Amino acid sequence: MKTTKKTGTKDANAASPSKMIDGRIEELGDWRGAMLGRIRGLIREADPDVVEEWKWRGVPVWEHDGIICTGETYKEVVKLTFAKGAALEDPSGLFNSSLDGNVRRAIDIREGEKINEKAFKALIRAAVGLNAAKAKKTAKKRSA
Template identity: 70%
Template structure:
């Protein structure tokens, strides 16, 4: 993955690795699992690090962010309101016209196939908008 900033600084991928390690609990494990699923679904995605500490995955635009809080790991899809969600994964940020999020709590099961399908839909939507 790419490096941002001057030589010697950590790449976004290295910063995400460090965040996962520093959490050292279920949140780090969950973020690592979500990251792996995003990478499987969107192998061309670029990892970035924005807003002073938020992992972001991009492919022809932002796919999603991975924020960690005390009680949840939040995967926010930048254009989630425009994505089909047949498995009803979105359970947070439902009131807006653009974003949608999935809050994962300790012990939650991740529907890997449904999440990867959602990521692929997000990439497809991003790419369709950049071709216009």
């Protein structure tokens, strides 16, 4: 897994995004932290080259050739928002939130709910593939 410096900081001593995500998981200390940690592990399994970021004043973000998804925590849900979710096939029906938009889709996980790990990892891989295809297309246009 690759990491980068905290976005928007000039302080070389600032914690890495991965450390900040570790801190968020620990500070939650409840089912949300456990779920965010589990989701993070699944993302890393699905894409070992994922880059972790910490953006928008405290949102874990996973990237590979662009944003894959964000991991927000609220009182009642852990929300995984896929930046280009509307363009992804979701045969298992994991997306259950933000379904009306033209770009994003989200998965809201509530306390006690399980996630279909195989389908989730397939969704992560599909998002990475979509990002890679767009990055390749952009690079091809620039070189033309």
